[in-house]
Amino acid sequence: MDLYLNDKTALVFGAGGGLGGAIARSLATEGASVVVADIDAQAAAVTADAITQAGGRALALAWDIGDLSVTEARLQDVKSAFGPVDVLVNNTGGPPPTPAAGQAPEQWSKYFDMMVRSVIAVTDAVLPSMRERKWGRIITSTSSGIVAPIPNLGISNSLRLALVGWSKTLAREVGRDGITANIVLPGRIATGRIVFLDEQKAKRENRPVEEVTAESTASIPVGRYGEPREYGDTVAFLASPRASYITGSVIRIDGGFLSNV
Template sequence: MDLGLQDKTALVLGAGGGLGSAIAQALAREGARVVLADIDEKAATRAAASLDPARTLAMQWDLADLDGIPARLAVIRAKLGDIDILINNTGGPAPSPVNGQPTDTWRQRFESMVLPVISITDAVLPVMRERRWGRIITSTSSGVISPIPNLGLSNSLRSTLVGWSKTLAREVAADGITANIVVPGRIATDRIRFLDEEKARRENRSVAEVSQQSTAAIPVGRYGEPEEYADLVAFLASQRAAYITGSIVRVDGGLISSI
């Protein structure tokens, strides 16, 4: 199936991690030019190592630096062109209850997880509207559908992005732009390994036991692979998905039990 992504330019945030790297690889395979942005420049460079350097740009990007957005977009424009596809993928906070968190913690996490997504999207939308084509895809967490115990900050802040994306989808649909949310379940990434390790530590259990219990709750009986998640994102970024917008799409192996 031709996804119609040849020579589109995609910006993948958090591209040094498991999901972001897999998404960048999937888009590149479909012919897109890809910017791999991450706060860890070495991680972004590693993720880009197997891609065509003439069609790829790895760059350090601290998402909390909102003032730096125009300069970074100018660098991208000079090498690969304006952004057609934006993959909003941010890191998650450490496990914590929702109650009793300091105000500064809420502020810091909002400024690193929510405001950058909104600000970068606002910055790339004018060209998308001018071209009458664009894709805004935001990766969140299963906690926006079924809140995950002890991930209070993540559940709350990522849910903000769900409301934002749904509202945005209606505002830009007539311009040929789609906006969708993708929800990962238990995908085998460093983030999930970290969460399993933290749960094992809190409950004085082995990581293997925690992982086994988590796997037992997944109907397909295993953690997902980053590539499986990335393939869905690539489809939503494609011309084939032009009629899908304002949606929340789950990639969870049936984990989330609600309708």
Template sequence: MDLELKQKTALVLGGGGGLGGAIAWSLANEGANVVVADISLDAAQSTVTKLVEAGLKASALEWDLAQLDTIDSKVSEVEAKYGQVDILVNNTGGPPPTTAHSQDSSLWSKHFESMVLSVIKITDRVLPGMRERKWGRIITSTSSGVVSPIPNLGISNALRLSLVGWSKTLAREVGNDGITVNIVLPGRIATGRITFLDEAKAKREGRSVEEVSKESTAAIAVGRYGDPEEYGDVVAFLASTKASYITGSTIRIDGGLITSI
């Protein structure tokens, strides 16, 4: 199936990580020109090197999402390289494990700016061009915690859920402009972030990482952690012309982990 993404410009935030890197790969493999943005230039470049070695088009961009005053200049760099952004993938890092109570207000503010406000402002920056061209894709990666809150991820559960409400509202505002706006949420995808969370839980509960991983796997319908490429491929489909009638949706890519309907 041709997803018709050739020569589209895709900006993938957090593209140096496991999920972001997989998304960048899937989009580039479909012919998109991909800008891989990450707070770590080395991480972004690592993703880009793999793509370029495979004959795909990609470039790296160092970007600290907490620095809101750099958004316009960073997007301008992308536009200078490949033209206006057609596909925006909002993928941010997660906060540290915390309870929902007794957290300092400065911690809430810090992660609100980097995880939520940055996403909103970057989207606002690229939307005018999309509306003018009558085509665009806004895809925001969150967490299964927005459907079934994850214990000891209080800040993440709360802040990521706010992006779901924002995304759903935005979808209705720009749908007539040929722009789709969707949320994707991963279950237990085998990335460094999941390894970190498994290790933190094992330490907190005095158990082995293997025991924690085995317990988590048992709760997944397909009986395994997901492959990052499986996640990236769903995002690529949502970015395509084939998914033009999917908007305002929350897509679970979780192997059947989430038990709610």
């Protein structure tokens, strides 16, 4: 299936990591020019190099999405390389595991700025151009915690859920401009983040990590963790003209893991 992304420019945040990198590679495979943005310049370069070696077009940018003072300059870098942003993939890191109660106000403010305020600000910066061209995709990667709150991820569950209300509201505002806004959420995708969370759970419960991983895998109807590429390919479809009637939605890529309707 041709996703018609050959003339599109995609900006992917967190693209030096597991999920962001998979999204960047899937978009590039479908022909998009991809800006690989990450706070870790070396990690961004690794993803961009993999894309170019496979015959795709990519630009690595060291970009801390939480630093709003650089937004305008970085977007100019994107425009100079590939043109204005057609596809924006908001993908930020998450806070450390914490309970919901007892967290310092400074912690809430820190991660709100990193995970919510930054996403909204960058989206606002690219929307005028999308509206002018009557086409755009805003895709925000969150967490399964927005559907079924994950124990000991109190800050993450709370702040990521704020992005769901924002994205749904935005979808209604920009739909007639040819722009869609959707949320994607991973279940258990085999990335370093999942390994870390399994290790943390094993430590808290004084159990072998292999036991925790086996227990987690057994709870997934398809019987395995997802591959990062499966996540990336779903995002690539949502980014394409073929997904023009999907907006204001929350798309689960979880192998049936979440039991909620």
